[in-house]
Amino acid sequence: MAHWGVTLISFSAPLGYLFIDWNPMIQFTHRVLENGIVIVALGGHLDGAACEYFFECMQSVLEDGHQVIVVDVNELGYVSSLGLGMLIRGQSRLRRRGGELHLANVQGAVAEALRITHLNRLFDIHDSVEAAIAAVSSEEGQPDN
Numbered sequence: 222m223a224h225w226g227v228t229l230i231s232f233s234a235p236l237g238y239l240f241i242d243w244n245p246m247i248q249f250t251h252r253v254l255e256n257g258i259v260i261v262a263l264g265g266h267l268d269g270a271a272c273e274y275f276f277e278c279m280q281s282v283l284e285d286g287h288q289v290i291v292v293d294v295n296e297l298g299y300v301s302s303l304g305l306g307m308l309i310r311g312q313s314r315l316r317r318r319g320g321e322l323h324l325a326n327v328q329g330a331v332a333e334a335l336r337i338t339h340l341n342r343l344f345d346i347h348d349s350v351e352a353a354i355a356a357v358s359s360e361e362g363q364p365d366n
Contacts, residue, residue, distance in 0.1 A: 263293065265297065272301075272307050292325065295328070299331075323344070
């Protein structure tokens, strides 16, 4: 199926669905787990050249109505201020509808960019995707105050 001028590959995976989309600057892969959590894996550089593409990919995930997105930045080598803005934009859209965005595997240049801008205080950051899923799952089991 054609999508944003590239090929979208999907197949049923044990934990949900895997969607792969490709851009020369950034790789965007997402899968939907059985519990509805979306895992987005980013690779490459999230900078001005890739931001519009990233936003279109994220918009597609948001339009599907998902409430929880975990962004795995393990393979992301660089993030610009525009890229940080796109992450904030995604989080804001999710929060407005009662959802949440978590970051996982934050390290290197990405961790430094979040620390310098104090955005590490804004995002829920986890050591791994599994830790993020566990945190979300434990939050869902707690009663609202």
